[in-house]
Amino acid sequence: MKLPIGYDRTSEFGSQLPDQDLLKRLRAETHAVHEELDHLFTPFQDAPLDHLGSFLAAQMAGLTALSTAARVPHDENTLILLSETLDRLEQDCRYYELSVPVLRHKRDLHPLAVAYLVIGSRMGTEVLRRNLIKHGIERIPLYFTPQDYKHAWQDLCARLQGMAGAGPEADDICASVIAGFHLFHDAEARTRDLTGKFS
Ligand code: HEM
Numbered sequence: 001m002k003l004p005i006g007y008d009r010t011s012e013f014g015s016q017l018p019d020q021d022l023l024k025r026l027r028a029e030t031h032a033v034h035e036e037l038d039h040l041f042t043p044f045q046d047a048p049l050d051h052l053g054s055f056l057a058a059q060m061a062g063l064t065a066l067s068t069a070a071r072v073p074h075d076e077n078t079l080i081l082l083s084e085t086l087d088r089l090e091q092d093c094r095y096y097e098l099s100v101p102v103l104r105h106k107r108d109l110h111p112l113a114v115a116y117l118v119i120g121s122r123m124g125t126e127v128l129r130r131n132l133i134k135h136g137i138e139r140i141p142l143y144f145t146p147q148d149y150k151h152a153w154q155d156l157c158a159r160l161q162g163m164a165g166a167g168p169e170a171d172d173i174c175a176s177v178i179a180g181f182h183l184f185h186d187a188e189a190r191t192r193d194l195t196g197k198f199s
Pocket residue numbers: 001002003004007009027034037038041042116117118119120121122123124125127128181184
């Protein structure tokens with residue numbers, strides 16, 4: 001995936017200082033698992049029309065699992081974004097008559113980790129929407145409708161930057177983000193089993 005101009009992923013991973021903030025730690029420790037996910041969805045990025053239904057089903061499976069795996073209380077901005085996205089995905093799945101796999105997961109993800117995944121992933125969605133347009137897809141699914149997430153993302157980043165990167169809560173959040181990414185890995189694999197796409 002080509003990164004937005006001016007964005008240098010590597011610049012954040014060089015300094016693993018013990019007093020780094022939590023945002024830096026999350027970026028450093030979840031970089032690889034995010035890259036793997038990006039890679040798993042490469043067939044969709046190369047031939048979006050061929051894999052559109054499978055991509056939507058995988059997102060529905062992953063986001064549904066993420067929403068039910070979150071520990072309460074939920075972050076409010078995340079809840080709004082999540083319910084809007086799930087609602088749109090549900091309409092897309094109905095429109096395309098998609099089968100959505102149900103994932104097994106443990107219900108124990110830190111709410112800030114879920115916030116990081118739900119809000120952060122909208123950046124990837126924007127990139128994917130532009131890719132659909134580039135490929136001339138006429139009916140862009142509702143899932144890709146632009147959302148107003150930028151303030152929520154800035155707030156969340158400020159909050160994570162204000163938190164220590166070490167300690168039990170930081171460990172919990174970091175492990176929860178990685179577990180959340182793994183839900184999407186599972187979603188991709190289960191959807192691939194169902195549809196034979198993404199390969
Ligand atoms: C084909 C699938 C995906 C692509 C192409 C993609 C691509 C991107 C891009 C280009 C960014 C912005 C720049 C960057 O940080 O590298 C981004 C950010 C992010 N994505 Fe993804 N993404 C995908 C799927 C996902 C999924 C399923 C999740 C988790 C639910 C996710 C979570 C995140 C997060 C948390 C960030 C913010 C990282 C940070 O700046 O701290 N992405 N993604």
